[in-house]
Amino acid sequence: MILTNCAACAAPLAHDAPRCVRCKMRYCDSTCQHDHWRRGHKQICKKIHRGGNAEQYNADNKYKEAVSVAVEACADDTKGQTCYICTQALHWKTKEGLVRGCACRGTAGFAHVSCLAEQVKILVAKCEAQIVEASDFDPVLENWFRWFRCGLCEQEYHGVVKCALGWACWKTYLGRPEDDWARCFAMTELGNGLSAANHHEDALSVREAELAMHLRLDADADEDDSESLLTVQSNLACSYYHLGRYEESLRLRREVYLKRLKVFRIYGEEDRDLLIEANNLAASLLQRRSFKVAKHLLRKWIPVARRVLGDSNEITLQLRRTYGEALYKNVDATLDDLREAVEALEDVGRIARRVFGGAHPTTASVECALETSRAMLRALWCPRIAVFEEFCEMGGEDESG
Helix, strand or coil: CCCCECCCCCCECCCCCCECCCCCCECCCHHHHHHHHHHHHHHHHHHHHHCCCHHHHHHHHHHHHHHHHHHHHCHHHHCCCCCCCCCCCCCCCCCCCCECCCCCCCCCCCECHHHHHHHHHHHHHHHHHCCCCHHHHHHHHHHHHHHCECCCCCCECCHHHHHHHHHHHHHHHCCCCCCCHHHHHHHHHHHHHHHHCCCHHHHHHHHHHHHHHHHHHCCCCCHHHCHHHHHHHHHHHHHHHHCCCHHHHHHHHHHHHHHHHHHHHHHCCCCHHHHHHHHHHHHHHHHCCCHHHHHHHHHHHHHHHHHHCCCCCHHHHHHHHHHHHHHHCCCCCCHHHHHHHHHHHHHHHHHHHHHHCCCCHHHHHHHHHHHHHHHHHHHHHHHHHHHHHHHHHCCCCCCCC
16 A cells, blocks of 8 residues: 555554545544544545545546646657657547657657556556466566656656656556555556655655565565565665665665675676666765775676676666766875766766767766766866966976975
8 A cells, every 4th residue: 555644644554554444545543534534534535435445546646646747847848749659749538748758869759648558558468468377477577667668769767757657557556456466566666756756755655665565475485585575675775865864775775785696696697686786885885985895896896787788778877977976076086086087977978868868867967977076176186287387487496406
């Protein structure tokens, strides 16, 4: 459940908290339920029930709000364009406008959130119906990626568009049983979407609920071997980091990284999840000013990322950006360190702009880091130039000479 607080007093709720019999709204106890009924729940209870239940009703409303925000944010970019799926400017049913939150450029990639959601829902359902054995699940996952990855440019959606698709995914599958694979995946997509739109408090609430659900469903499982649990913990650590809870984030990120590393040492497979955790841990180390440890970690995994994922992969670029930050953020950085940082970030910036375009968050973060590193290089270099010029004006002679 995403609605993890009492509808009357907003207090955190246990999983088995009392519910309204009709609409399934959740409460601390009967006192809160009666109070909420007197304060107006009576007037909307039937409406919520007709909408599916409290969770579905909330998801539907949040989805509409998220789509509206995404359309407004993309309004300048989408003028005069049409949806590449339905070929219309306005959606035939919802009358929503267009969005584009990926790496597509020119006239490509414009679509309605509703069209994107309906397309991936059909593709996933079609593949899911054909599952006979475990190996048949791979096509399902390939199509599931379309919930967060553009089918044209093959890059992930970002910002408010990713948030709208997160709500679309959640409202599509929340009615399934709690242990259903699609419902579990949908909760992850919702948390990621909220985080992408900088709704970090909401993302934290979703991810804490997701962790509680995993621990409840996998009570008898070996936590160290649970791939899904590691993903949930990694996402939760990101929420901690964005909310300034750095110690909790560092502790959890180190724990997840070591577990991923343990899997790597057993199976010898260098995968993207391990590289993501290496970058996350390095970012937390930088925040705690552990520059030497962070640089050592990044120098170890950047060559692996370039070999396994390629120079233009987003994870590779993020690792290299973090390495540049490790060089210039150190108060003891030398002139050579700052030059290396600028050179590395210039190269990463060129690749990011070519692959993702100038509006993508990855490109923006690299260019921001590059600007800062250049400023720090100038600050360190200019005094040396002044000393050199003064020396030249004096005739270039050393006093001891």
